[in-house]
Every structure is written in structure tokens, then in C-alpha cells.
Amino acid sequence: MPNLTRRRFLTGTTALTLSALAGVPTLSAAPRTTALTAKPSRVAFFGKDAPSTDVWSYGSVPGPQLRVKQGERLSVSLTNELPDPTTIHWHGLRMVNAMDGVPYLTQEPIQPGETFTYDFIAKDAGTYWYHPHVNSAEQVGRGLSGALIVEEPDPIEVDRDIVWVVDDWRIKKDAGLAEFGGFHDMAHGGRMGNMATINGNYDEKFSVQSGERIRLRLINTANARVFGLQFKGLNPWRVAVDGHPVIPSQMEEGLVVIPPGGRTDLVIDFRGNPGEKFAIIDNYYQRQPFTLIEGSYTDQPPVRTEALEPPKKMADNPVAQPDLANAERHDMIFEGGAMGGLRQAELNGEILGLRELASQGLLWAVNGKMYPHMTKDDLGEPMLSMQQGKTYILTWTNNTAFDHPIHMHGHSFHVISRNGEKLETPIIMDTVLIQPQQSVEVAFVADNPGKWALHCHILEHAEAGMMGYVTVA
Ligand SMILES: [Cu+2]
Known part of the structure; x- marks a missing residue:
């Protein structure tokens, strides 16, 4: 699929065409089909003349950008040419359980040499992504991920719509990827890289024309790094989070914080003068700020000189409104890891010491219980069994020394309180x-029946037991 960044001018005629399509998404009977092959490949992060890096990819790093309209059906056949089994999970997009891509829970892993076809309707518009759910820490860490964009029937009008897949890599001196599977990463903050990339490029160029309005879709595909971006002087509008529209608000000097797995859509009016430069700085881990990218304005005259109206709020996706008054409440307290003070936990009804649990690769607990690695023969007990159609309020508490971006499959949730x-x-x-x-x-x-994974999206934490599942029936 080609790079689908579009240039669309803000004109009355465009607005009319778009509003004619607004409203109910149309369901197309014939799916839009595409094919992906996961296979080992090489990337020249540092240029043609420097050593290249062995990665795993869907043909490119990141994988091809998949782009459909809201309500369209997408059919993706995945051929596995990796040395290991794999699957694809369509992160954030609500769909039928059988297409969710979680090994053993929703499908058999796709063995080397096999092909599996995913087929689903993109009922939610917004910015999503896809990645394997088998040995995710290694498979995502080796480069398997890509953007999945579902276009709104009536989007915010912009001059350009740009997707940035933001990632980090742990690169050795010879440009190869560092070994996977360190115990230290699992017990601490996960596999933090030493090199950040945008769309797989170490030296991504970003040039804008004065006066342009750009929608910037940020997708954090890193295993463990939280990005906290400062757009000094650019005052971006935040218009969507995890695909879902929010009331646009201007971030000014605040950080745009995007955890692993998370997405944020910004609308930025580039009001600088031709020839000027600007920088986007990561300042999440405050002792280690770095410049994610330096951008520049072209020498061309401004696209426009007048200020634009604030971006409108886009239409909500069809996410059911929770019935808070009649909700069932549950607590999930996350514990464990290094410096977490956890001494023992329950595993399959037995209380075990942390040393014994760690020897089984389990380091993190929920409500004093550890959840085993899901295997063909043993999925373990669900964390929670829910009744279809009922509202649930879950209180998630982090009693550990590390960040945890908690991800639930099959549903999008309303965050109703913090602390x-x-x-x-x-x-x-x-x-x-x-x-x-x-x-x-x-x-x-x-409201989505099935068995749904619930896990930390720091992939080394998920690998070390911070992953279970809930059921809806
Ligand atoms: Cu975590």
C-alpha cells in the first residue's frame, strides 16, 4: 500500500463533499483485501554505507499503513515466514473475538509457512495499529508493527494528515539488535531502547509550509518507553486519544504523554515564518530529555496568513455509554516487580514465594494472584467473568515502582477518575x-462477547505475568 499522506486544501467544495458522507457509516459487503508477510529482513537505519540491522518486518519498518473508511470491511491475509509462530492483534479496534489475534485465547498461533486471514469491520474511526501477540516482547521489539487508520466520514479538515509511528530500539555497536529476554527488563521498566525512530527512520525529516494545518497521528509502538513530547511554541490541539475524539484542547507547554500502545491525534497550526526551525523534545524521563525531531519551515510563502478557527470535535464512535448508577465494581491492584516489596503470591491456588515464582518467569501479581502464561493446554482462570450488556467499573491501582499502561482488548473504556x-x-x-x-x-x-486479554503494554511486564484475560458472556 502506498504512503497515503494526503494533501487536501481547506476549500468549501471539499467540505461539502465530506459532509455529504457524514453520519451513518456505510457497510460494504466486499472487503478491502490486502496481504502481509511477516519475515526476517534488514534495515539500514544509519544509511547505505553503514552496517544494517537484522529485523523482523511486514515488508517494511513499520509495516504498510493500512487505511480504510469507517464501516468498511478489511480482509488481511498474513503469511508467516518467520522462524516462530505469530498472530496479528488489531490494537484498540473493537471487533469479533475470533479476529483479536491472541494465541490460544482467540486462535491457534499461525505456524511458520502458514497463512491466516483476518476479516473484520472497522466500526470505530481513528488511529489504531497492528502487531503480533505471540512472544510480543521479541516480535514487536524486532520491528513487527504498523499503523491502521480508520477514516472518519467527517474529519477535521487539514492540509496534511501525517502518521508518525514512534518507536525505540536497543541497538548494539555493530548496529544489531541487543538480545531479547533479559530478566532485568522484566522486573524493572521493560526494554528501553537507546535509539528513537519515527516511521522507522532515525533521521526523519519534517518540513512544513508556514500557515499549514496538519493532523499528526502519533502511535507509540515501543516495547516500554513512554513518550512525553513537548511541542514548544506550536500549541498543538489534542483532538483524539486512542482513536476516540475528545473535545479539542490546546496543549501549550504541557507534555503530550503517549504510553506504549497508546495513540494521540494532534492538530497543529504551523504559524512560524518561512525558513524558521522548531524542535519536538521528549521530556518524559526528566533526567534524559532528547530531541525527537527537528523540523523546519520551507522558504515558500505562507499557505495562509489568517488564523484558523479551533478544530471542531469529531463525531463519537459507537461506544456504549456506561450506566454508572447500576455498575458492578471490581478492584485490580497491580503488585510485584523489582522494589515492589511483594514477598509471595498465589498461583493456581497455591501460595508461593517470589523466588519460586520468578523461576517460572512470573514477577507481577494482580490482587495477590499471579496469572500463568497462557498455553494451549492451560489458559488459567479468568481475572474476571462479566455478564454481557452490564456496566462494570474497574479500579486499577498501581502498587509497584514502575509505570504500567494497562490495555484491555475488545472494549474501549471511559476513564472516569484518576487518583x-x-x-x-x-x-x-x-x-x-x-x-x-x-x-x-x-x-x-x-458488550463484546468472548475471552479478552487484559495486560500491561510494557511488553516485558506482560511476558513476566502481567497478562490475563476477562470473559464476557
Ligand atoms: Cu507494566
């Missing part, structure tokens, strides 16, 4: 960052 403080306007998300000693309350209607 006991009610949010004026709930935000709909699928991956919510919970910092040490913080808590969030999420509310949702359990």
Missing part, C-alpha cells in the same frame, strides 16, 4: 497509563 478525582469529561481509551502509586477508575459496558 480518586472525577474527570469532568471522561476520556475513552484502550490503554491507560498508571504511574506508581496512582489509580484510575474505568467504566465500560461489557
Whole structure:
């Protein structure tokens, strides 16, 4: 699929065409079909004359950008040419359980040499992504991920719509990827890289024309790094989080925080003068700020000189409104890891010491229980069994020394409070960052039947037991 960045001018005629399509998404009977092949490949991060890096990819890093209209049906056949089994999970997009891509829970892993066809309707518009769910820490870490964009029938009008898949890599001196599977990463903050890329490029160029309005879709595909971006002087509008529209608000000097798995859509009016430069700085880990990218204005005259109206709020996706008054409440307290003070936990009904659990690769607990690695013969007990159609409020508390972006499959949830403080306007998300000693309350209607993974999106944490599943029936 070609790079689908579009240039569309703000004209009355465009607006008319778009509004004619607004409203109910049309369901197309014939799916839009595409094929992906996952295979080992090489990337020249540092230029043609420097050593290249062995990665795993869907043909390119990141994988091809998949782009459909809201309501369209997408059929993707995945051929596995990796040495290991794999699957694809369509992160954040609500769909039928059988297409969710979680090994053993929703499908058999796709063995080397096999092909599996995913087929689903993109009922939610917004910015999503796809990645394997088998040995995710290694497979995503080796480069398997790509953007999945579902276009709104009536989007915010912009001059350009740009997708940035933001990632980090742990690169050795010879340009190869560092070994996977370190115990230290699993017990601490996960596999932090030493090189950040945008769309797989170490030296991505970003040039804008003065006066342009750009929609910038940020997708964090890193295993463990939280990005906290500062757009000094650019005052971006935040218009969507995890695909779902929010009331646009201007970020000014604040950080745009995107946890692993998370997405944020910004609209930026580039009001600088031709020839000027600007920088986007990551300042999440405050002792280690770095410049994610330096941008520049072209020498061309401004596209426009007048200020534009603030971007409108886009139409909500069809996410059910939770019935808070009649909700069933549950607590999930996350514990364990290094410096977490956890001494023992329950595994399959037995209380075991942390040393014994660690020898089985389990380091993280929920409500004093550890959840085993899901295998063909043993999925373990569900974390929670929910009744279809009922509203649930889950309180997620982080009693550990590390960040945890908690991701639930099959549903998008309303974040209704943080640290006991009610949010004026709930935000709909699928991956919510919970910092040490913080808590969030999420509310949702359990309206999608099936077995749904619930896990930390720091992939080394998920690998070390911070992953289970819930059921809806
Ligand atoms: Cu975690």
C-alpha cells in the first residue's frame, strides 16, 4: 500500500463533499483485501554505507499503513515466514473475538509457512495499529508493527494528515539488535531502547509550509518507553486519544504523554515564518530529555496568513455509554516487580514465594494472584467473568515502582477518575497509563462477547505475568 499522506486544501467544495458522507457509516459487503508477510529482513537505519540491522518486518519498518473508511470491511491475509509462530492483534479496534489475534485465547498461533486471514469491520474511526501477540516482547521489539487508520466520514479538515509511528530500539555497536529476554527488563521498566525512530527512520525529516494545518497521528509502538513530547511554541490541539475524539484542547507547554500502545491525534497550526526551525523534545524521563525531531519551515510563502478557527470535535464512535448508577465494581491492584516489596503470591491456588515464582518467569501479581502464561493446554482462570450488556467499573491501582499502561482488548473504556478525582469529561481509551502509586477508575459496558486479554503494554511486564484475560458472556 502506498504512503497515503494526503494533501487536501481547506476549500468549501471539499467540505461539502465530506459532509455529504457524514453520519451513518456505510457497510460494504466486499472487503478491502490486502496481504502481509511477516519475515526476517534488514534495515539500514544509519544509511547505505553503514552496517544494517537484522529485523523482523511486514515488508517494511513499520509495516504498510493500512487505511480504510469507517464501516468498511478489511480482509488481511498474513503469511508467516518467520522462524516462530505469530498472530496479528488489531490494537484498540473493537471487533469479533475470533479476529483479536491472541494465541490460544482467540486462535491457534499461525505456524511458520502458514497463512491466516483476518476479516473484520472497522466500526470505530481513528488511529489504531497492528502487531503480533505471540512472544510480543521479541516480535514487536524486532520491528513487527504498523499503523491502521480508520477514516472518519467527517474529519477535521487539514492540509496534511501525517502518521508518525514512534518507536525505540536497543541497538548494539555493530548496529544489531541487543538480545531479547533479559530478566532485568522484566522486573524493572521493560526494554528501553537507546535509539528513537519515527516511521522507522532515525533521521526523519519534517518540513512544513508556514500557515499549514496538519493532523499528526502519533502511535507509540515501543516495547516500554513512554513518550512525553513537548511541542514548544506550536500549541498543538489534542483532538483524539486512542482513536476516540475528545473535545479539542490546546496543549501549550504541557507534555503530550503517549504510553506504549497508546495513540494521540494532534492538530497543529504551523504559524512560524518561512525558513524558521522548531524542535519536538521528549521530556518524559526528566533526567534524559532528547530531541525527537527537528523540523523546519520551507522558504515558500505562507499557505495562509489568517488564523484558523479551533478544530471542531469529531463525531463519537459507537461506544456504549456506561450506566454508572447500576455498575458492578471490581478492584485490580497491580503488585510485584523489582522494589515492589511483594514477598509471595498465589498461583493456581497455591501460595508461593517470589523466588519460586520468578523461576517460572512470573514477577507481577494482580490482587495477590499471579496469572500463568497462557498455553494451549492451560489458559488459567479468568481475572474476571462479566455478564454481557452490564456496566462494570474497574479500579486499577498501581502498587509497584514502575509505570504500567494497562490495555484491555475488545472494549474501549471511559476513564472516569484518576487518583480518586472525577474527570469532568471522561476520556475513552484502550490503554491507560498508571504511574506508581496512582489509580484510575474505568467504566465500560461489557458488550463484546468472548475471552479478552487484559495486560500491561510494557511488553516485558506482560511476558513476566502481567497478562490475563476477562470473559464476557
Ligand atoms: Cu507494566
